[in-house]
Amino acid sequence: MRKAVLAAAVAAFGAAALAMTSLGSQPAEPAAAPSPAPAASQVGTEVDGGAQGRGERLLIDAELRRLFDYHLSSQGERSLDAIIALVERDLDARLSPAAAAEAKRLFRRYLDFKRALIALDADPALKGDAPATARARLDAMRKLRRQFFSADEDQALFGWEDRYDDDALARIQLQQDGTLDAREKQRRLAELDAALPPEMLAARQQPVQFIALDQSVQAARAAGADDAAVFRMRAANVGEAAAARLAALDRDEAAWRGRIEQYRQSLAAIRADAALDETARTAAIERLQAAGFSAEERLRLKAYE
Template identity: 40%
Template sequence: MKRRGWWSMALLAGCAALGWLYWPASTDAQAGPPDAGAAIDQAASLRGTSPDGAVRVDGAGALRVDQELRRLFDYYLATLGERTLPQIRAELQRHLQTRLPAKPLAQAMNLFDRYVAYRQSLAGMAVAASADLSQRLARARAVRLQYFSAAEVAGLFGDEDRYDAFTAQRLAILADPSLSAAEKQRRIALLERQLPPELRAAREEPVKHLALAEAEAALRQRGGGEQELYQLRASMVGQAAADRLSELDREQAAWRQRVNDFTRERAAILANGRLSAKQQQQAVAQLQAQRFSAQEALRLPGFVASH
């Protein structure tokens, strides 16, 4: 399984904190130690994937409580519905037993049980529809302290809390009728500068690519060449990304050429009056099979229709 990007993780985590993700309300699905006969074969949906997240110990041999550990919990809990909680717990414990000594293993499983209870509590938490984001986040944070110590909260949710606080403040600024558009922009820019570097970079990533697309369009409009395009990309997104984009350009150009060649030859076949309609269809099908793989053929209709 691919590791999620920091930005998508922040958004997903924020939804989870508010209880917006599905969680069964049934009280008979408590975690706790698994039954002796609980199956621990890997869940079908996890086969062929690698666990997301990680588990580590500190210099004193104690469990390190951080966001990587929480991601590992969520990786296994994603199979809820496919597996019962006792089965998920058994599968997680089997994974951890090969990586942790007895003491941090016990700490990890205890923390997992509390994390499950926390998420179940959030799912059943009634929040007034009129409550704003700040109120809902404050309620979720209060619930956390019922299950975790302050240090555990910081380790599991610290980055998420910083992003959530930014989001709440940003929405408050945008909703303030006493502020001009320019003042709103200034205050939001100040908020963004206060974000941790990783969060700020992740937040800027989609904006950076939009800006790059606009800059590329302007460069091409004024007749800029490939070297100028590469230099523009390298200056905005780095040399490695510029190399990947250049390779993508070459692949797209080769694909367009293949489609153009196919379209031209297809038109010649359909214009051949010596062939019956059935023979034309057979010839076009044969041409397509020669030029494109079965996977590529799935993409072909949309490109051919545009010619």
């Protein structure tokens, strides 16, 4: 679990830069009216984050950044110009004209920051998972942010994430400290827990809770529990709304596995067909993939072949 936290904490800007790589290289396009239909990857989701104002002034907070990131996550499915137009339309719908204009200017600076992350991520001195490298990477990212945002803006947009990442890195460094015995490590971990605000402590513990719940569900299914019993188990632990979302994920995963199994059978038949030469076999496989999967889903097929 801590390894997963490390990956999230120490590569905070790396993933963001990777997602925004095309921002630095994509040629300008004519402004396009945003489509009201969601991107394929966002079907079934709700817009994350939000935008609020106090009169004519914009309230800058982490929710606003989450709104930006939600729309930017469709990069690759939509052009950058289309995403910008969609963000601006969303801001206009949520805010007064003056506050919306302020938010649009902030969004443009946020895009500039994302572009700058691309160059930072290419620095070989900042690659690797060692705690010292992770600290250098986080510090470099925060220094870069100061080129685009005021101190107040930076704190409002990134303050919660910074504290979470610092806590995660402190825990990793503590666990890797060979000079401390297990008892001392537990004592210091408890001190770190006590120093966190309750909502951040809950967020840090939530992945552990879901992993434990998933293990319990797997054991229950192995013992013969049906979907209704699993729902009741989940609802008792994380609430009915979360249990319903997990049940929907189960159904989606089952449907995906069913499609994969059908694909595997058809793929095996094509590969075993002695009447096909290599060119015809390749064409048949491409037709099979195109008929059964979207462009995004076909990227996942490589893991199953």
